[in-house]
Amino acid sequence: MDLVGTGARRVALLAAGIVAALYLLIAVSVLLIVTHNLTSSIDANNSSWLRSMAAQRAGPFPGPPGGERFQAPVLWWMYHPDGNYSDSSTEARTVTLPVPYRSIKDPQTITVSGTDLRVMGGLVGDDWAVVGQTMSSVYQARSNLILAEVVIAPVLLVVVFLGALAIGRRVASPIERARQRQMDFTADASHELRTPLAVIQAQTSLALGQPREVEWYQRAFERVNQESKRMGGMVDDLLWLARFEATTAIKPEPVDVAIMAQQAVDRFTTVAEARHQRLALHVSGDSHVIAASPEWLDHLLGVLLDNACKYTPEQGSVDVRVTAEGHQIKLVVDDSGPGIAPEQRDWIFDRFRRASDQPGGAGLGLAIADAVVRATNGRWDVGTSPAGGASMAITWPRA
Numbered sequence: 511m512d513l514v515g516t517g518a519r520r521v522a523l524l525a526a527g528i529v530a531a532l533y534l535l536i537a538v539s540v541l542l543i544v545t546h547n548l549t550s551s552i553d554a555n556n557s558s559w560l561r562s563m564a565a566q567r568a569g570p571f572p573g574p575p576g577g578e579r580f581q582a583p584v585l586w587w588m589y590h591p592d593g594n595y596s597d598s599s600t601e602a603r604t605v606t607l608p609v610p611y612r613s614i615k616d617p618q619t620i621t622v623s624g625t626d627l628r629v630m631g632g633l634v635g636d637d638w639a640v641v642g643q644t645m646s647s648v649y650q651a652r653s654n655l656i657l658a659e660v661v662i663a664p665v666l667l668v669v670v671f672l673g674a675l676a677i678g679r680r681v682a683s684p685i686e687r688a689r690q691r692q693m694d695f696t697a698d699a700s701h702e703l704r705t706p707l708a709v710i711q712a713q714t715s716l717a718l719g720q721p722r723e724v725e726w727y728q729r730a731f732e733r734v735n736q737e738s739k740r741m742g743g744m745v746d747d748l749l750w751l752a753r754f755e756a757t758t759a760i761k762p763e764p765v766d767v768a769i770m771a772q773q774a775v776d777r778f779t780t781v782a783e784a785r786h787q788r789l790a791l792h793v794s795g796d797s798h799v800i801a802a803s804p805e806w807l808d809h810l811l812g813v814l815l816d817n818a819c820k821y822t823p824e825q826g827s828v829d830v831r832v833t834a835e836g837h838q839i840k841l842v843v844d845d846s847g848p849g850i851a852p853e854q855r856d857w858i859f860d861r862f863r864r865a866s867d868q869p870g871g872a873g874l875g876l877a878i879a880d881a882v883v884r885a886t887n888g889r890w891d892v893g894t895s896p897a898g899g900a901s902m903a904i905t906w907p908r909a
Contacts, residue, residue: 518678525674526667533666537659544655548648549628553617556630556641559584563634563641585627587611587640607640614640703744706737747874750809754881762801762886764909767839768793768832770804774811775830781819788827789819795834800906802886810882813875814843814902821847827897834908842903844895855892 563586589595589611608620614631621627622642626649629642713730716722775791782789800807818828826846833840850858859880883890883904891903 515679517682518675521678522671522674526671529670530663530667533663537663541652541655541659545648545652548651549617549645552628552643552645552648553630555584556617556628556643559586559641560630560632560634560639563639564632585642585644587642588634589638589640591636591638611638611640619645703741706741706744709737710734744874747878751874751878751881754806754878754885762803764799765802765804765807766797766799767807767841767906768798770807770811771830771832771841774808774815777812778815778819781816782828785819785822786824787819787822789815790827790829792829792831794832797908798832798834798839799909800839800886801909802882802906806882806886810879810904811841813879817875818843818845818847818900818902821845822899823847826899829895837908838905839908840903840905842901844897844901845899846895846897847899849894849898850892850900858892859890 585605587595587605587607605622607614608622611631614620614629617628617630619626619628620642626645627642628645628648629640631638631640633639713734717727717730771791771793775789779789815828815830822828822845828846829842829844831840831842831844833842859876880890882888886906888904888906891901891905893901893903895901
């Protein structure tokens with residue numbers, strides 16, 4: 511989880527940095543656009559005044575048709591061709607322009623008495639008129655916009671950082687848990703495989719150490735054979751689990767649980783007879799079809815029947831029941847063995863965990879069964895059978 515936290519913080523910082531860069535770019539763009547639009551509005555107002563003055567030709571100028579009378583913040587200057595002020599009334603008679611009046615044609619910004627004005631000039635009859643308007647409204651709007659952007663920026667970055675941190679933790683946690691499970695699985699598998707390998711190695715070393723009797727060699731080879739079979743079964747289970755986890759996206763198909771159960775029971779009949787056990791199948795209902803992979807379901811039934819026959823004593827019984835209950839199909843495997851204690855039922859599906867000290871097996875069977883049940887939308891119900899043994903029940907939605 512420390513790796514998850516570190517990774518999530520890095521992702522959150524990266525996301526916050528990217529958002530900060532984008533926000534800065536957008537904020538500057540918005541500021542430039544707003545400033546340009548407000549300045550263009552002032553230029554349009556100045557141009558309207560110049561056209562009105564040119565149309566009226568003589569002051570005082572009442573302002574554009576339909577508009578209010580000329581007044582501040584719009585200022586205007588009128589110059590005769592000889593450079594003197596016009597006799598018409600001007601709002602800026604005592605204000606001197608910082609640049610030659612005839613140099614003012616297109617819209618531009620000048621500073622007059624410490625105040626920025628947006629000015630524009632042109633001929634009004636024989637006179638030259640300069641119209642100006644203060645930029646204070648533009649600057650005020652720009653200041654308000656900058657203040658809003660500065661206030662919003664930290665709030666936005668904090669929200670993005672916390673959101674990315676939460677999402678990163680949420681996304682990374684399953685990955686980290688899967689990685690941890692894989693590491694635990696590898697460690698457990700190595701430990702379980704080391705035991706039979708150690709036995710085989712010890713037997714071969716003793717056999718090669720000195721000549722021994724034939725009976726000793728026979729017992730040694732029997733032990734080596736047992737450990738080899740155990741290791742082979744464990745490797746087969748590991749390979750099946752690996753293949754299963756790599757193909758969990760396989761498309762399910764309609765499978766009749768009753769038919770699959772009958773085939774499994776027929777397959778284990780010989781095993782049960784060799785142990786003097788009674789193996790029976792009971793089917794009720796008219797349809798027992800679920801959506802699953804036939805291979806998966808066959809493996810699940812094999813695990814359940816193998817465990818039931820293995821832990822049921824001689825003269826015991828194993829009952830398999832398949833029932834249709836409403837919109838659900840139920841498979842139950844009951845045995846007359848020692849059963850599973852209630853405190854053990856929470857971890858019997860963990861890999862390499864066994865609920866019995868009886869030799870044989872590596873604790874992978876029920877882990878495989880649980881993987882199949884979860885992949886087929888099934889639900890476990892582990893309890894006690896009527897005979898006092900284990901009862902392994904699975905319920906699926908009817909296809």
